[in-house]
Amino acid sequence: MSEVRVGPASSIADGERRIVFHGDVEIGVFRWDGKFYAYENLCVHQGGPACEGLIMHRVEDVLAADRTFVRQTFSEAEIHFVCPWHGYEYDLKTGECVGDRRLKLRSYKVIERGGDVYVVTG
Amino acid sequence: MELPLSNQRRMPVEEFDTRIVLKNAARQARARGYQNFPIIDVDSHHFEYEHLPEILKFVEDPVLRQLIEASTIAGYRGVGAIPAGLGYQDYGGRVMREPLRRLEKTDARPHRDVTLTRRWMDCLGVDIAILFPTPMLHLGMHPQVEVEAALAYAYNRWLVEKILADEPRIRTMLYLPFNDPAATYRFVKEFSGKKGVVGFMVTSNRYKPVHHNDYMKSYALMQEAGMPLAFHGAYNWSDQSLILVNRFISAHALGFVWHNLVHLTNWVINGIPERFPKLKVVWIESGLAWLPFIMQRLDNEYMMRTADAPELKKLPSQYITDMFYTNQPMEKTGDMDLIKTTFRVTKAETQLLYSSDYPHWDFDLPSVIYDLPFLSEAQKRNILGGNALKFFGMEPPKKKLAQIDGVAAAEGFPRMQAAE
Numbered sequence: 250m251s252e253v254r255v256g257p258a259s260s261i262a263d264g265e266r267r268i269v270f271h272g273d274v275e276i277g278v279f280r281w282d283g284k285f286y287a288y289e290n291l292c293v294h295q296g297g298p299a300c301e302g303l304i305m306h307r308v309e310d311v312l313a314a315d316r317t318f319v320r321q322t323f324s325e326a327e328i329h330f331v332c333p334w335h336g337y338e339y340d341l342k343t344g345e346c347v348g349d350r351r352l353k354l355r356s357y358k359v360i361e362r363g364g365d366v367y368v369v370t371g
Numbered sequence: 372m373e374l375p376l377s378n379q380r381r382m383p384v385e386e387f388d389t390r391i392v393l394k395n396a397a398r399q400a401r402a403r404g405y406q407n408f409p410i411i412d413v414d415s416h417h418f419e420y421e422h423l424p425e426i427l428k429f430v431e432d433p434v435l436r437q438l439i440e441a442s443t444i445a446g447y448r449g450v451g452a453i454p455a456g457l458g459y460q461d462y463g464g465r466v467m468r469e470p471l472r473r474l475e476k477t478d479a480r481p482h483r484d485v486t487l488t489r490r491w492m493d494c495l496g497v498d499i500a501i502l503f504p505t506p507m508l509h510l511g512m513h514p515q516v517e518v519e520a521a522l523a524y525a526y527n528r529w530l531v532e533k534i535l536a537d538e539p540r541i542r543t544m545l546y547l548p549f550n551d552p553a554a555t556y557r558f559v560k561e562f563s564g565k566k567g568v569v570g571f572m573v574t575s576n577r578y579k580p581v582h583h584n585d586y587m588k589s590y591a592l593m594q595e596a597g598m599p600l601a602f603h604g605a606y607n608w609s610d611q612s613l614i615l616v617n618r619f620i621s622a623h624a625l626g627f628v629w630h631n632l633v634h635l636t637n638w639v640i641n642g643i644p645e646r647f648p649k650l651k652v653v654w655i656e657s658g659l660a661w662l663p664f665i666m667q668r669l670d671n672e673y674m675m676r677t678a679d680a681p682e683l684k685k686l687p688s689q690y691i692t693d694m695f696y697t698n699q700p701m702e703k704t705g706d707m708d709l710i711k712t713t714f715r716v717t718k719a720e721t722q723l724l725y726s727s728d729y730p731h732w733d734f735d736l737p738s739v740i741y742d743l744p745f746l747s748e749a750q751k752r753n754i755l756g757g758n759a760l761k762f763f764g765m766e767p768p769k770k771k772l773a774q775i776d777g778v779a780a781a782e783g784f785p786r787m788q789a790a791e
Contacts, residue, residue, distance in 0.1 A: 294703075295735070295736050295738065295739065296395050296396070296398075296399055296738065297395060302465065303382060303465050303467070304376065304380075305377045305463075306377035306378055323377040325378070333392065333467055334466070336466050338465075
């Protein structure tokens with residue numbers, strides 16, 4: 250099993266990310282709600298650095314009981330990161346492209362050992 | 372700089388470098404062998420308003436110059452003297468190139484826009500780029516016709532004298548103040564033959580019909596001078612038809628096609644290609660899907676109403692495929708057979724010119740063309756560069772001008788901090 254060390258878990262605050270290298274492959278490691286997630290830093294669209302963009306909650310339309318539009322809001326539960334090249338959005342917890350969930354970033358298992366965070370690359 | 376995020380969070384950004392943002396593009400360029408053939412980008416942009424004080428020096432009307440200068444002091448942008456277009460192209464900060472670019476460091480010489488343009492060109496593998504403005508794409512919406520002409524003249528002189536003169540890899544199809552036909556003619560006369568000016572460009576978001584008699588002498592002059600004409604798509608969210616849509620995606624998806632649909636229809640149905648058979652025309656930034664649509668619509672109705680278009684000697688679609696098109700923003704989400712058919716019916720092998728539209732939010736890398744599975748290597752190279760060289764009558768560069776390998780060094784630059 251090959252691993253890439255990301256760093257001490259204590260150095261990555263909730264809501265932060267790191268980019269680590271495994272040979273020529275860049276991997277984005279996110280910490281959100283105490284859990285770690287890792288994806289290849291390569292957008293499914295045109296190959297942009299998908300993991301380096303903004304971390305944004307899902308935008309939702311708020312409808313009234315009679316189905317009329319009230320306003321928009323940010324989700325409290327669903328969090329995305331956004332490729333800075335063109336705006337493709339990814340579900341931070343699954344790596345799925347939220348515009349078409351059949352498309353996914355390559356994901357990696359993340360483990361914590363001895364206070365350090367590692368990405369399992371093979 | 373701090374970017375506002377969802378749910379009251381903020382993201383500090385300390386630095387920005389185009390070469391880091393585009394490092395994956397440079398990898399694509401090397402992996403696909405772009406160093407082996409020329410790439411000509413027929414639509415790219417800079418943000419000329421960052422240099423407005425420089426441009427204003429070329430405004431000949433001292434009252435207008437003072438008016439604009441006063442309206443832009445201290446970063447005040449509430450109600451200005453220049454139209455900039457409504458639309459949150461930065462997508463709520465998700466696509467950050469424009470706001471963050473002010474953090475990018477450049478040397479005092481050459482001009483900052485030359486440096487920034489070279490940087491993205493090298494990353495993409497682009498040897499020669501046709502550069503257009505950004506906010507000034509909306510000048511045609513200015514209600515004061517004389518202001519469009521005055522600002523366009525100032526921008527053009529600044530572009531020619533301060534940017535194009537410094538970098539032969541950067542060229543332009545020069546902005547025409549189309550709302551003023553007399554000024555349009557004067558511009559063609561004055562700027563034809565200037566270094567770096569390889570044609571002229573009309574932004575499509577305007578309300579003057581392209582077949583009006585007032586424009587014929589300008590078309591004749593361009594034809595005589597061998598200067599191609601471009602119609603560059605743009606949107607006007609305040610258009611009576613587009614005020615019906617409530618989201619930017621809708622205004623943009625429809626708007627960038629709408630004006631070119633109207634102008635191309637007028638161009639063909641009024642027989643302008645028959646009147647100026649040697650005038651080369653390229654339609655920019657409407658993608659490709661609109662073409663099979665309008666070819667079928669016009670052919671179908673022309674066969675029932677040929678008397679409405681008596682100057683035509685062949686089907687409208689045949690005039691359409693005599694003209695040229697740029698790819699961006701190429702519709703890439705449909706099935707590949709549909710894209711392949713679009714390329715076939717539009718004669719993309721000879722008529723399609725690569726365009727990136729960089730740095731705008733919906734730019735296309737060369738790989739958008741290069742990775743299409745149904746194109747041969749020769750077809751890819753034609754679309755990415757060969758067709759444009761013929762279109763503009765340019766000599767192929769003797770060697771690769773884009774410093775693709777030079778970008779590799781930039782990968783060692785400090786990474787943009789994206790921590791929250």
